[in-house]
Amino acid sequence: METEDGLWCRLGRIEQMVRHAYWQTGCKGIVIGLSGGIDSAVAAVFCCRAVGPENVLGLLMPSSVSSPDDLRDAEDLCSRFKIPYEVISIDPMLEGFRTMPGFTETPYLLGNLMARIRMITLYYYANRDHRIVCGTSNRSEYMLGYSTKYGDSAADIQPLLHFYKTDIFVAARELNIPEPIIRKVPSAGLWAGQSDEKEIGLSYTEIDAALRALEENSWKAQNPSEEKVLALVKKSGHKRMPAPSLLTGSQREC
Numbered sequence: 001m002e003t004e005d006g007l008w009c010r011l012g013r014i015e016q017m018v019r020h021a022y023w024q025t026g027c028k029g030i031v032i033g034l035s036g037g038i039d040s041a042v043a044a045v046f047c048c049r050a051v052g053p054e055n056v057l058g059l060l061m062p063s064s065v066s067s068p069d070d071l072r073d074a075e076d077l078c079s080r081f082k083i084p085y086e087v088i089s090i091d092p093m094l095e096g097f098r099t100m101p102g103f104t105e106t107p108y109l110l111g112n113l114m115a116r117i118r119m120i121t122l123y124y125y126a127n128r129d130h131r132i133v134c135g136t137s138n139r140s141e142y143m144l145g146y147s148t149k150y151g152d153s154a155a156d157i158q159p160l161l162h163f164y165k166t167d168i169f170v171a172a173r174e175l176n177i178p179e180p181i182i183r184k185v186p187s188a189g190l191w192a193g194q195s196d197e198k199e200i201g202l203s204y205t206e207i208d209a210a211l212r213a214l215e216e217n218s219w220k221a222q223n224p225s226e227e228k229v230l231a232l233v234k235k236s237g238h239k240r241m242p243a244p245s246l247l248t249g250s251q252r253e254c
């Protein structure tokens with residue numbers, strides 16, 4: 001069990017990383033999508049602690065399938081931590097896609113499209129205001145590939161990427177994130193009633209236990225949960241790698 005000092009040391013290192021990226025890039029601010037969920041709340045608060053809330057902009061980007069409670073929770077977070085924010089409905093952008101020849105609508109297609117529309121909006125603000133985009137991905141989602149490629153996974157900094165989802169809850173309490181955000185069921189919010197754990201078929205407690213065991217045992221699965229998690233990790237490898245090309249590793253660097 002980690003001591004309180006150990007936990008604060010870990011949280012302090014995240015702030016240092018964000019501050020370092022901020023100064024190194026010479027940007028004039030950070031922009032982050034705030035869904036009313038725990039990952040974006042924790043990432044935003046780390047940014048505020050690192051560079052001051054006045055340098056952080058929250059974008060609340062509901063669609064017609066978003067829950068009004070999520071929008072209210074995101075607004076409450078911004079007022080508690082003094083984060084400037086804007087509310088931008090993504091419905092008009094979705095409507096634009098509906099006019100495209102051959103447009104087909106399923107929850108899966110719309111869900112990934114919404115995640116990518118949010119990414120485009122974040123980068124528009126980043127370009128316009130010389131900001132960097134803060135990502136909210138955690139280690140559990142990243143390893144399972146539970147994100148939209150070049151959508152919610154796209155960012156300039158990833159302060160939570162080393163945290164398993166179950167660690168995020170611990171950090172959220174330490175950071176004084178509002179209780180309704182901590183208590184809500186994790187959801188990508190891409191269609192009404194979506195739940196990460198239902199869609200994946202395992203709870204985050206099971207996923208994180210399996211990931212920890214697999215990492216310790218050189219990725220050898222020892223029970224059905226680990227087999228299922230390992231299959232998802234393998235299937236999503238392309239999301240964690242550069243796109244295949246004939247360029248070699250050393251040619252990518254300078």
Ligand SMILES: Nc1ncnc2c1ncn2[C@@H]1O[C@H](COP(=O)(O)OP(=O)(O)OC[C@H]2O[C@@H]([n+]3cccc(C(=O)O)c3)[C@H](O)[C@@H]2O)[C@@H](O)[C@H]1O
Binds near residue numbers: 111149187
């Ligand atoms: N082997 C391979 N090598 C290289 N590229 C490959 C590939 N297989 C697929 N691809 C490419 O990847 C695409 C599929 O990946 P992608 O478009 O991401 O789609 P996909 O992984 O099928 O779906 C995204 C999943 O993430 C979940 N999600 C999305 C957004 C947010 C959250 C959240 O938690 O907030 C969760 C969502 O509910 C869904 O289960 C293919 O259309 C193809 O372009």
Ligand SMILES: Nc1ncnc2c1ncn2[C@@H]1O[C@H](COP(=O)(O)OP(=O)(O)OP(=O)(O)O)[C@@H](O)[C@H]1O
Binds near residue numbers: 061118196
């Ligand atoms: N309605 C929204 N407005 C703004 N950003 C959003 C919205 N929905 C999703 N996002 C962005 O996409 C990210 C991925 O969503 P995800 O559901 O994984 O995280 P979360 O909502 O912060 O936490 P949880 O996984 O517990 O629901 C969010 O953290 C946020 O940055």
Ligand SMILES: [Mg+2]
Binds near residue numbers: 037038188189
């Ligand atoms: Mg969510």
